[in-house]
Amino acid sequence: MxxxxxxxxxxxxxxxxxxxxxxxxxxxxxxxxxxxxxxxMIKRLDGLDFDVIAGAESRGFVFGMPIAYALHKPFVMVRKAGKLPCETVSKTYDLEYGTATIEMHKDSVKPGQKVVLVDDLIATGGTMQAAAELVEELGGEVVKMLFLIELAGLNGRKLLSKYDVDAVVSYD
Ligand code: ADE
Incomplete structure (x- = not known):
């Protein structure tokens, strides 16, 4: 198997x-x-009470969307700057070289909604931290961060220590 x-x-x-x-x-x-x-990934959401799945462009879409579809939940796109047509909230964060900006539509998460953030891989955790801050700015609550792969040596879990971080596969 x-x-x-x-x-x-x-x-x-x-x-x-x-x-x-x-x-x-x-x-x-x-x-x-x-x-x-x-x-x-779906197994790791078993029994969890949540309203929305959100994923960051672009591999967060690849893994988040099928999960949302399978569980009959809405999917929210966290996009790179300048792509979303309606009113947005936006967050700039540090990368290894330079900075990046991500955005969400203001109406994509309602106050009080429980949000699961999904991505393919957690490295340093910077993108997910910024995405979580956007969800919280909209009044949502991040109830889990779910990844396919964790690169444990890059200490993303430490940066995201206030969240429930879960990954299917871990590398040192
Ligand atoms: N992102 C950051 N480090 C990575 C790695 N080793 N493999 C794939 N994606 C990454």
Whole structure:
């Protein structure tokens, strides 16, 4: 019986020397890998009371949307700056080099709604921290952060220690 880890391809020295790149394209381009990955993520939401799934552009869409569809929940897109047509809230955060800005529609999360944030991978946690701040600015409550892959050595869990962080596969 294959596990999700069996479908994750590791590319040494991408995008730069010394990085072991954990590639999710190899998971989702295999029908069994895709089904297993989404099913395993869904299992981690078992029994959780929540209203909305939100995912950050772009791999957060890939994994968040099928989960929302399967559980009959709404899906909210957290997008890169300048893409959303209606009124937005926006947050700029630090990257390894430079900064990035993400946005959400103001009406995408209602005050009091319980939100699950989904992404493919947690590294330093910066994007998810910014996404959580946007949800909270809209009055939502982040009840879980769910990932397919955790890069434990980058300490994202520490940055996100006030949240319930869960991942299907972990690498040191
Ligand atoms: N993002 C940050 N580090 C990564 C890695 N090692 N593999 C895939 N995505 C990443």
């Amino acid at each position: 294959k596990t999700v880890k069996d479908y994750i391809r590791t590319i040494p020295d991408f995008p730069e020397k010394g990085i072991m790149f954990r590639d999710v394209t190899s998971v989702i381009q295999d029908a069994d890998g895709l089904k297993l990955a989404i099913d395993e």
